[in-house]
Amino acid sequence: MNRIALIGVMAAMTLSAQGPNFGPLTPELQPDLARLARTVQILRSRAQLSGETAGRVDKLIADAASARDSRDEGAARRDLAEAQALVAGLEWTNKDAFVWSLALELDEAVTESSLPLSGWLEQYYTAAYKPNSKLRMHLSLAPREGPARDLGTYDVPASGEVEFQASLKAAPDGYYQVIAKVTDGKEPLVELTKTIVLARGILSGRLGVEGRLARIAGHDGAKASVIWPFDVARAVNDGNRELDTDDFGLGVDGTRDFKFAKELQDAEELLTALEAGEDPLTRAKGDHERHYWFEDGGEIMPYRVYVPSTWDGTSQLPMVFVLHGNTRDHDFYFDRDDGTLWRMAEKHGYVVATTMGYRPSAGYNAAEQRKSNEAPRFPVSAEQQRETELSEKDALNAFRLIVDEYNPDPARIYLFGHSSGATGGWYFGEKYNDKWAGVALSAFTTRPQDVAFDVFENTPLMMIVGAEDGARRVEMVEGMVEAIRGHGLKTEFLLEEGADHDTIVGRALPHVFEFFDRQAGK
Numbered sequence: 001m002n003r004i005a006l007i008g009v010m011a012a013m014t015l016s017a018q019g020p021n022f023g024p025l026t027p028e029l030q031p032d033l034a035r036l037a038r039t040v041q042i043l044r045s046r047a048q049l050s051g052e053t054a055g056r057v058d059k060l061i062a063d064a065a066s067a068r069d070s071r072d073e074g075a076a077r078r079d080l081a082e083a084q085a086l087v088a089g090l091e092w093t094n095k096d097a098f099v100w101s102l103a104l105e106l107d108e109a110v111t112e113s114s115l116p117l118s119g120w121l122e123q124y125y126t127a128a129y130k131p132n133s134k135l136r137m138h139l140s141l142a143p144r145e146g147p148a149r150d151l152g153t154y155d156v157p158a159s160g161e162v163e164f165q166a167s168l169k170a171a172p173d174g175y176y177q178v179i180a181k182v183t184d185g186k187e188p189l190v191e192l193t194k195t196i197v198l199a200r201g202i203l204s205g206r207l208g209v210e211g212r213l214a215r216i217a218g219h220d221g222a223k224a225s226v227i228w229p230f231d232v233a234r235a236v237n238d239g240n241r242e243l244d245t246d247d248f249g250l251g252v253d254g255t256r257d258f259k260f261a262k263e264l265q266d267a268e269e270l271l272t273a274l275e276a277g278e279d280p281l282t283r284a285k286g287d288h289e290r291h292y293w294f295e296d297g298g299e300i301m302p303y304r305v306y307v308p309s310t311w312d313g314t315s316q317l318p319m320v321f322v323l324h325g326n327t328r329d330h331d332f333y334f335d336r337d338d339g340t341l342w343r344m345a346e347k348h349g350y351v352v353a354t355t356m357g358y359r360p361s362a363g364y365n366a367a368e369q370r371k372s373n374e375a376p377r378f379p380v381s382a383e384q385q386r387e388t389e390l391s392e393k394d395a396l397n398a399f400r401l402i403v404d405e406y407n408p409d410p411a412r413i414y415l416f417g418h419s420s421g422a423t424g425g426w427y428f429g430e431k432y433n434d435k436w437a438g439v440a441l442s443a444f445t446t447r448p449q450d451v452a453f454d455v456f457e458n459t460p461l462m463m464i465v466g467a468e469d470g471a472r473r474v475e476m477v478e479g480m481v482e483a484i485r486g487h488g489l490k491t492e493f494l495l496e497e498g499a500d501h502d503t504i505v506g507r508a509l510p511h512v513f514e515f516f517d518r519q520a521g522k
Helices: 003-009 033-046 051-069 073-087 094-101 206-214 220-237 260-275 337-348 363-369 382-406 420-431 471-486 504-518
Strands: 102-106 117-123 135-143 149-155 162-166 174-184 187-198 286-294 299-307 319-323 351-355 413-418 438-442 461-466 491-496
Touching: 033 051, 033 073, 051 073, 073 094, 094 102, 094 187, 102 174, 102 187, 117 174, 117 187, 135 162, 149 162, 206 220, 206 260, 220 260, 220 286, 220 299, 286 382, 299 337, 299 382, 319 382, 319 420, 319 504, 337 351, 337 504, 351 382, 363 382, 363 420, 382 420, 413 420, 413 504, 420 438, 438 504, 461 471, 461 504, 471 491, 491 504
Parallel strands: 319 351, 319 413, 413 438, 438 461, 461 491
Antiparallel strands: 102 117, 117 162, 135 149, 135 174, 174 187, 286 299, 299 351
């Protein structure tokens, strides 16, 4: 087994991974610089290194930070990759430096089979590796099921860079991996992959759809829903979102797929209805996904709403606004637990709404609630800071849109959040306290010293945790309950026996709605 493969076996994980399975990233994953930097920082914090090795690693990390500040991303990538190898106890060679310098880039990751696939093999920085034979790149297209399709072989010059264009003709719509195997003669060096999606009409159909929409007056919300799949494709192809990552959230089916074909079909049906003078979304009852143009983020953003079937169109119903946890999206809490969230909304007569919060793990800007002077354990990049600020803005925008459209009872608007959504809930509960008639939060990591408890003097609180969510999490929630009561405030506490971090949501929601019901008229 070669050393690159060995690193892969050591468990290449995403940044959101925690615990003993967290391991180094591999060049095959082509991690972005922020992700690589954070991974190296985490691995370094956990490693027991000798004095000499620790000094080398720390210097490389510092050099990488300086290179990033001076916008020399190639040098930063090289230094971080070497630091990661040393932390893992591996020798860093010229071959490693060359492999880490390479990246597979595509002109468009969301495209159509009628269009050629074009891209290039890029080299982030110059490496001293001297090949033993001719360097070649073998390109193929692999569906999720079935054999791969050969897309050609290309000679790779000493610079490590080569452009390509390949035919995708007759390839069915769906998700694929573009695989670039770089070899030195017969010796494999690295296998780089990029996810692409083929969806008929996703590029060629946008102008026609926009022309049809231009002939329809009003209906901005429904129009945003029509353009939504085309805008997602644009965001991916512009490099603002990445397929097969947390950018799209983990669905209840365990995938991070954006279902372009279905979204295009839904968009066409909605557009046809608008052309017929009907708007099936505005002030609609039942379960439906909505969208709006988020100016600050430069994208169309989704949110999801459920309105009870018994609503008469004028009554002011109570409402619950839901903040999801890390890696989830606006759909997850509606789809999980056999639809417990919307079933409770129907049973109790509530409007229920969820938000994306810009990106699934952006955190609603909850770190702003930190009131101590402690520095964060790991530095936050400018990109991460922007994402979390946009997360707060997107959630607030979605909330306002729902309130403006459905006019819920302002005295019965409630907030619920789980995990990082509950951590965000503490922030939203405090900062926008005048909006909530009650707040229920589950399995959070907010600390008592970061909460201004006097703000919650007139806000009913419910604290929730699963007994099997780990001793530390249970202790944190129990500690917050003690702190709330220590400030003279009342709270209801649900410690659900047999529930863990995942199952607590479905088991707690019936109790949450009952808690909110009890606040009516108070």
